[in-house]
Amino acid sequence: MSFDPTLIVEAWPQLMRGLETTVWLFLAVMILCTPLSLLVALARLSRRRWLSRAAGTYVNVIRALPLLVILFFTFYGLPSLGIFVSPFTAALGGMVLVTTAYLAEDLRAGLMAVPRGQFEAADALGLPQARFVRRVLIPQALPIMCGPYFTRAIVTVKATSIASLVAVSELTSASMAKVTETYRAMEYLAFAAVAYILLSALIAVVQAVVQRRVRLP
Amino acid sequence: MKDTVMHPEPATVVDHQSKRMLELIGLRKSFGANQVLKGVDLSMNQGEVVSIIGASGSGKSTLLRCINWLETPDKGSTIMVDGRQVGHDDPARASRRDLARRRTEIGMVFQHFNLFPNMTAIENVMEAPLAHGRGTKPEIRALAEELLARVGLSERMTHHPSQLSGGQQQRVAIARALAMKPKLMLFDEVTSALDPELVDEVLKVMKGLAEDGMTMLFVTHEMAFAEDVSDRIIFMADGAILEEGPPSEVLRKPRHDRTRSFLSRAMRGM
């Protein structure tokens, strides 16, 4: 057994393209899921029965399905309905559907950790609900949400590897393509592993910065 | 001097125009099968100061919280503030938006302050007037500064709640409630969570308010204070008003045994 780093250097452009796709997929998922999951979390806490029920049903159904099954739905299922999208878009759609459900639960826990007294004070002052959410609830929930949010981000960055099974040439897929092409596994998998670790580390750095900024005085 | 309570004008506004500020008619509240308020009738005139006393669990907080609908009263209860009904006889028909508007007429101060910790003292005070568009931002800021000065906190305006003592936080909470220019103020054991040495600064502010003619209803365990500032004392037992009258009667010559035994415990050391 030998480890030949020059193999990585030779495959660098392909591997980097895969990494790039992973990063874009991840960023697109998080950018879409963050506001959506906040809305779902707020909906679940809403006093309007039908709204909290609808949100709860969505979360519970989606949570029960394997990510891969959902990606197969968006990849194979949509075209059978006459909706044709690129593999990237299909994967993005499926991942947004799933990640929003999980993230909504994470954020809901943060919202629920804000003390009851805050709701009562706002009610007693007659603060409109939207203003309460924006000015009181979210600023106080943010520091609590941070940890679970970024943990979910790290889970999501790794989950993008599943998109390799629906024809998206992301990091795992690009690495595996080289493995089957050259019959050398260690080099390319090592590249992929290091890249995932670096991405997670980067997320942890962002978390530390954000956590400092949203801390309550 | 820092943190001293400034007394505004001396008590001039004690005119006894008998305008009804609060009227409760048959107020009932149940939590499941547990009826906590059993038909309370109560009215207060403008400028009147009323204290509610009574054993733990007698329904004092629930009564206060029903007035601004923090607790939804049972069907058939009527709450009038300044001659207009708050909410609706039938809770299912009370509109949230209408309630929010009516709540601005009713200031409430809580035992645990419930300041918004993400905002400074002055931001806490400005929040509700800003939300309700009660003037331009500079006007509202000026109002908030005036109110914070009135509760003796001119030097603490840009502090966050976590940087304030309990007594200071509670005074900010009073200023925050006053910022909506309420017609009626509700205080629920606002000194109970304070260290003993911080109680007086808050009571002083409340006394100043009373002298200014604010209509005030409070729940308290501070018997000496209740006797000092109240026009009327209400003794509650088991979700009903058992006895009410001027402090000199209720506190000094109670008619009911239950009032007497409650007072003998509560006034120990007075």
Ligand SMILES: Nc1ncnc2c1ncn2[C@@H]1O[C@H](COP(=O)(O)OP(=O)(O)OP(=O)(O)O)[C@@H](O)[C@H]1O
């Ligand atoms: N949200 C609630 N759900 C169920 N029961 C409640 C609720 N709030 C109050 N109660 C019950 O109502 C009764 C009256 O409570 P309340 O808090 O009004 O009493 P209180 O006179 O303010 O007592 P304390 O002096 O201890 O503050 C108690 O038996 C209490 O357990």
Ligand SMILES: [Mg+2]
């Ligand atoms: Mg109470």
